Amino acid sequence: MPETQQPAKIDLNNLKSGGFIKxxxxxxxxxxxxxxxxxxxxxxxxxxAEVAEKYGGEFVHLSVRQSIExxxxxxxxxxxxxxxxxxxxxxxxxxxxxxxxxxxxxGCEYNPNGLVDTQKSALEVDEKLFGAATGHHKFKVAFAGxxxxxxxxxxxxxxxxxxxxxxxxxxxxxxxGLCAKNCVPKAITMGKDNKPVFExxxxxxxxxxxxxxxxxxxxxxxxxxxxxxxxxxxxxxxVGTLFATFLPEERVVDFxxxxxxxxxxxxxxxxxxxxxxxxxKEGPQALLDHLRKRYPENTVAAxxxxxxxxxxxxxxx
Amino acid sequence: xxxxxLRGVSCPTNFVKAKLALEEIEAGETAQILLDxxxxxxxxxxxxxxxGHKLLxxxxxxxxxxxxELEKGED
Ligand code: HEM
Ligand code: SF4
Ligand code: SF4
Ligand code: SF4
Numbered sequence: 001m002p003e004t005q006q007p008a009k010i011d012l013n014n015l016k017s018g019g020f021i022k023x024x025x026x027x028x029x030x031x032x033x034x035x036x037x038x039x040x041x042x043x044x045x046x047x048x049a050e051v052a053e054k055y056g057g058e059f060v061h062l063s064v065r066q067s068i069e070x071x072x073x074x075x076x077x078x079x080x081x082x083x084x085x086x087x088x089x090x091x092x093x094x095x096x097x098x099x100x101x102x103x104x105x106x107g108c109e110y111n112p113n114g115l116v117d118t119q120k121s122a123l124e125v126d127e128k129l130f131g132a133a134t135g136h137h138k139f140k141v142a143f144a145g146x147x148x149x150x151x152x153x154x155x156x157x158x159x160x161x162x163x164x165x166x167x168x169x170x171x172x173x174x175x176x177g178l179c180a181k182n183c184v185p186k187a188i189t190m191g192k193d194n195k196p197v198f199e200x201x202x203x204x205x206x207x208x209x210x211x212x213x214x215x216x217x218x219x220x221x222x223x224x225x226x227x228x229x230x231x232x233x234x235x236x237x238x239v240g241t242l243f244a245t246f247l248p249e250e251r252v253v254d255f256x257x258x259x260x261x262x263x264x265x266x267x268x269x270x271x272x273x274x275x276x277x278x279x280x281k282e283g284p285q286a287l288l289d290h291l292r293k294r295y296p297e298n299t300v301a302a303x304x305x306x307x308x309x310x311x312x313x314x315x316x317x
Numbered sequence: 318x319x320x321x322x323l324r325g326v327s328c329p330t331n332f333v334k335a336k337l338a339l340e341e342i343e344a345g346e347t348a349q350i351l352l353d354x355x356x357x358x359x360x361x362x363x364x365x366x367x368x369g370h371k372l373l374x375x376x377x378x379x380x381x382x383x384x385x386e387l388e389k390g391e392d
Contacts, residue, residue, distance in 0.1 A: 003334070015347075112363075112364070112367065116350050174374065176372065176373075176374050176375045177375055177376075180361055181358055181359065181375070182359050182363070208363075211366070211367070212359075212362060212364050212366065214362070214366055214371065214372030214373070229388040
């Protein structure tokens, strides 16, 4: 029989998954809830509001990585909160040296710029890899639906950006000039024959030409994710660099696992170190070679190490 | 051909105005839409195409703005 006076019997398994963060006040914690890709069903939102009202403070915090954080939670209520939220449907988020909840923009479902289903990718990664221990440090993943990259994908350990490579059917073209007008990087100019001339180098794979062409003369030759690896922010920011192009959406989880494999092995004995710093130490070629074995069609021939951002305060030796 | 003059109207108001103006004509009829250079000429044609209208042509006028010709699509 349960005791009448509720004892502080805490299921420590709930704590292991992380997401319980000590606050300033005595006994008080923040509970970070998992919201992969920032998508939250309305009934779930209502449920969270209910729980927040019952056990939390006067507000919740929307975290910078799209999670909802319940504030001022007494640790004695951990178990009942986990139960009321329904662990199966609303898991708490992770902390520590683990794969974190993936961040994503709305992607292609209702966003006119989106080229890929970022929401689906984020859910898949969350399902298959969330909470996996890296052995070294945190591991963040983000998905942007197109090269405008609102989610700042390259500031993550692995950042994905939707892309399409355009191809032209000159016969179908009605010479309206809209594609050249729309192509911001000026990869398209109108030629003497009043048909578009495409130059590969400036093209950022945004697909605007395909979207605007009234005659469907532009179409996609390839579609997938542009992948940058080794980014992070914080005290010593790095911007991730290009490792793969047009990675098919269905291979995202496997690709991240391949990166994790390399990270775990190469960071052995390096202690608490982020992936980007491992790449700088080992050189990007080592990771490229590892990826090429599984992704010969997507891995780029050569790349540069993650780019150090000069923060100008606290000079690094 | 009806002319929808959206010069001086910025995004996304120009698109909404174009949509409302196109409600006044029949599917299959053509219309001309006048748009400023810059964001309007980049955004409005693409959005109208996504709404199911058929873009027929675009030309820059001597005054520097653009004339978009389109055929109204089915609802
Ligand atoms: C006990 C220690 C820490 C706690 C409780 C903590 C807590 C948090 C929280 C609540 C967020 C928002 C998370 C989200 O949006 O989901 C966050 C984000 C972040 N944390 Fe920490 N943090 C800790 C240590 C650190 C350390 C040591 C670093 C840097 C080395 C760091 C770097 C960051 C950065 C850069 C973000 C921004 C999110 C991003 O990377 O996109 N944190 N942290
Ligand atoms: S990254 Fe692209 S698809 Fe995603 S929100 Fe930004 S513009 Fe839209
Ligand atoms: S994909 Fe984007 S950058 Fe490349 S040609 Fe088309 S509009 Fe220009
Ligand atoms: S938008 Fe299409 S029809 Fe118009 S010039 Fe470009 S390719 Fe030709």
